[in-house]
Amino acid sequence: MTRSIKKGMYVDERLLKKVAGKNPLQTPMIKTWNRASVVSPEMLGFIFGVYNGKTHVEVLVTEDMVGHRLGEFSPTKKFIKHGGKMQKELEQKKKEAEIAAAQGAKAAATDAKGTK
Numbered sequence: 001m002t003r004s005i006k007k008g009m010y011v012d013e014r015l016l017k018k019v020a021g022k023n024p025l026q027t028p029m030i031k032t033w034n035r036a037s038v039v040s041p042e043m044l045g046f047i048f049g050v051y052n053g054k055t056h057v058e059v060l061v062t063e064d065m066v067g068h069r070l071g072e073f074s075p076t077k078k079f080i081k082h083g084g085k086m087q088k089e090l091e092q093k094k095k096e097a098e099i100a101a102a103q104g105a106k107a108a109a110t111d112a113k114g115t116k
């Protein structure tokens with residue numbers, strides 16, 4: 001459920017104070033534990049360290065992020081692959097095929113240079 005329009009967006013005042021009047025290029029990462037704060041236009045260009053429960057994930061704020069919450073860009077769960085042994089074998093074969101294709105392309109490029 002979204003926040004009421006009459007209340008407005010929730011932007012943490014402490015974050016706005018840290019951002020106010022500073023140059024985004026010269027400011028170091030701003031650490032925050034406030035994942036619920038909405039990204040406002042004043043935050044553009046700044047790098048925030050959003051806490052995910054374990055570490056601070058660096059988030060560079062861009063125009064597309066305005067209106068979203070900071071926590072959306074700092075995932076709290078790490079995806080672990082499914083599949084086990086069979087999946088590993090399939091991935092190994094795929095890597096070998098990519099390497100062979102890259103070597104073939106490289107050889108074709110050197111042959112083309114030699115014939116000119």
